[in-house]
Amino acid sequence: MxxxxxxxxxxxxxxxxxxxxxxxxxxxxxxxxxxxxxxxxxxxxxxxxxxxxxxxxxxxxxxxxxxxxxxxxxxxxxxxxxxxxxxxxxxxLDAVVAEFVGGQAPARLSQAALETLAVIAYKQPVTRSQVASIRAVNVDSVVRTLLARGLITELFADSETGAINYGTTDALLQHLGINSLDELPPISPLLDDGADGFDEGTIR
The missing domain is CATH 1.10.10.10 (Winged helix-like DNA-binding domain superfamily/Winged helix DNA-binding domain)
Known part of the structure; x- marks a missing residue:
C-alpha cells in the first residue's frame, strides 16, 4: 500500500x-x-x-x-x-542622496574598511577587483560603505572592461587633516618587506 x-x-x-x-x-x-x-x-x-x-x-x-x-x-x-x-x-537626485548621507550619524570604520580605504588612497585610481586582489578578500560591501560615507568616489569606467575605478574624496582629506594626497606618509616604511607600494597579499 x-x-x-x-x-x-x-x-x-x-x-x-x-x-x-x-x-x-x-x-x-x-x-x-x-x-x-x-x-x-x-x-x-x-x-x-x-x-x-x-x-x-x-x-x-x-x-x-x-x-x-x-x-x-x-x-x-x-x-x-x-x-x-x-x-x-x-x-x-544627487543632492537628495548627498544630504541623506551627510546627515547620518558618523560611525567608526571597521578594520576591513580602514584597510580597504588605505589601499584605495595609495593606489588610486584602482578598481574593486584590484583592491580585492591586494587584500585577498571580497571587498564589495566595504566599498559600498566607503561610497555611502563619501570617503571614496567613482572616478571613471574603464573603456575596455567597464570596471569602475575608485579614488578618495576631499572628505577623506578633511578627516585626515591634510590638504592633498601628497601629504600622506610614504607607504614603504609601513610594510615589513619595505616594498615601494602594495603588492598582492600585502594587506589582509
Whole structure:
C-alpha cells in the first residue's frame, strides 16, 4: 500500500512544475547586486536566457524606469556604460542622496574598511577587483560603505572592461587633516618587506 502511494506521488503527472521567474525580475536581481557595469553576455549567462531576449528586456526596463508610457519615473535609471549595464541614481537626485548621507550619524570604520580605504588612497585610481586582489578578500560591501560615507568616489569606467575605478574624496582629506594626497606618509616604511607600494597579499 505504501509503495503504491509513493509511486503515485513521484509520477510526473502528479507533480506541478514551479512557475518560471520572469526574465525582467531575474535581470533586476543581478543588476541590484553588481558594483560594476555587467556586460550583456555575462548578464545573459547569469539569468540563463538568450542575449537578444536580455537586450530587449533591458530596453523595456529602461523605458519603464524612465516613465515612458503611463508609469511614473523612478528615482534610479538603467544605463549602459563602457559596454556594461548598471543601475544608477538619477543625476538630479544627487543632492537628495548627498544630504541623506551627510546627515547620518558618523560611525567608526571597521578594520576591513580602514584597510580597504588605505589601499584605495595609495593606489588610486584602482578598481574593486584590484583592491580585492591586494587584500585577498571580497571587498564589495566595504566599498559600498566607503561610497555611502563619501570617503571614496567613482572616478571613471574603464573603456575596455567597464570596471569602475575608485579614488578618495576631499572628505577623506578633511578627516585626515591634510590638504592633498601628497601629504600622506610614504607607504614603504609601513610594510615589513619595505616594498615601494602594495603588492598582492600585502594587506589582509
Amino acid at each position: 505504501t509503495d503504491d502511494v509513493t509511486d503515485e506521488i513521484l509520477t510526473p503527472e502528479s507533480t506541478e512544475a514551479a512557475p518560471e521567474i520572469p526574465l525582467s525580475e531575474r535581470i533586476e536581481a543581478i543588476l541590484f547586486i553588481v558594483d560594476e557595469p555587467i556586460g550583456l553576455v555575462a548578464l545573459a549567462a547569469a539569468v540563463g536566457s538568450p542575449v537578444p531576449a536580455v537586450r530587449q528586456t533591458l530596453e523595456t526596463l529602461v523605458e519603464d524606469y524612465d516613465g515612458v508610457g503611463t508609469g511614473p519615473r523612478r528615482g534610479f535609471e538603467l544605463r549602459e556604460v563602457g559596454g556594461g549595464w548598471r543601475l544608477y541614481v538619477r543625476e538630479d
